[in-house]
Amino acid sequence: MSYLPYHHDWPLAMEARIGLRVHWFGRYAGFPEWSIEKSRLMGDMLCFFYVESESCWVVINGVRMVLQAGDLLVVRGGDEFAYGHDPKRPHVSLAVSLAVEYGGVVNELLHRDFKRRYSLKEPQAFVAEFEKVLFVMGSEGPYRDLAITGAILQWLTFVLQNLRPPMARTNLEARTAVDRILAAEAWAMNRLKQDITITAWSRAVALNPDYFARIFKRETGRRPMAWLNERRLQMAAQLLGNTRKTVAEVAEACGFNCPFYLSRIFKKQFGIAPQSYRQNHLQPCA
Structure with missing residues (x-):
């Protein structure tokens, strides 16, 4: 009898064990009374906060910053924050809080050395990628969770390719x-x-x-x-x-x-x- 190899004898094309947890992903604000009282981001999360239109302010770890349209703020797990804006000119923001478990760590993003604030060179491309996720999140079907996971990972890949944050050396x-x-x-x-x-x-x-x-x-x-x-x-x-x-x-x-x-x-x-x-x-x- 000739020997037939099992499929596990074949080399893997690729292997990625990725866990994704998302606290929020959406378009927010846009009305005069909007504000976020002082809060603390959960320790294992990372938040991206993008100002789509107008401006707003944030106090993060006691430091006040004004964010203009096109600015992307990065909030790390454990950071304290509060937000507000001019009621006469309410801003609109795109915000995400997520964790990517990869390589045995609870959130690989927290091992990256992100700047606190970025001014995006291609804001329209960022918004377009974000809206692709929102579209999938609004869909129905038996594979909705899988579709949303894929869309968020694709959006995150776009963000990382544009920001290119290096691996952190000081926060291990x-x-x-x-x-x-x-x-x-x-x-x-x-x-x-x-x-x-x-x-x-x-x-x-x-x-x-x-x-x-x-x-x-x-x-x-x-x-x-x-x-x-x-x-x-x-x-x-x-x-x-x-x-x-x-x-x-x-x-x-x-x-x-x-x-x-x-x-x-x-x-x-x-x-x-x-x-x-x-x-x-x-x-x-x-």
Whole structure:
């Protein structure tokens, strides 16, 4: 019998394991009352903010800048920002917040040394590429997610080819901290039912408990246990709205030792008791 090679004996033409997460992608503002109160960009995200028409201002990490039409602002994870414009001349902006997981890092873009602001040489081309994504996002069909992913990656390729940001050399330590906090979040999300201590949590990502608590708050804006309680309450809300588990069973499934404690902090978080929340949100059985 002659030997027939399996397909895995053939050399790969290419291989790319890319993960894409997008918080927002769209055209915004355009009305007098528009503004964004002081906020912090999530630590693993990178935001592109392009002024399509008129002008606006931004205060980023305490520094005020005026952005004109054609300016592209880059906001990195952890940056604080606030936006506003002249109500008499409202601007229009194109904004994106995304993360590209590639090569084992949570966001490859954060390893690039972007300038804070660019004045685009071909603004019409940028807008045209952006609108291609908006068109796909407005479409329907069984392959919509795949089409949107491809369109966003094509747009991002266009941006990177025009900006050509080099690999960063000075922020690797900071980005390593972000990666560890993201790993810590994933570790906790897989153990919400369990009793989680700061010591065990920080040990899971090889950090000192005090340092872990400090950088966790810096990157997420929440103390570790406050963040953990929020995730548990979100899970409790999902269970109350989609299952018929009792409040005691929900408490146990979400890592709360006492159902009365769950009821108290649930009402504090959502402004309504668990049983009332269930009555308003429970999905009917199919």
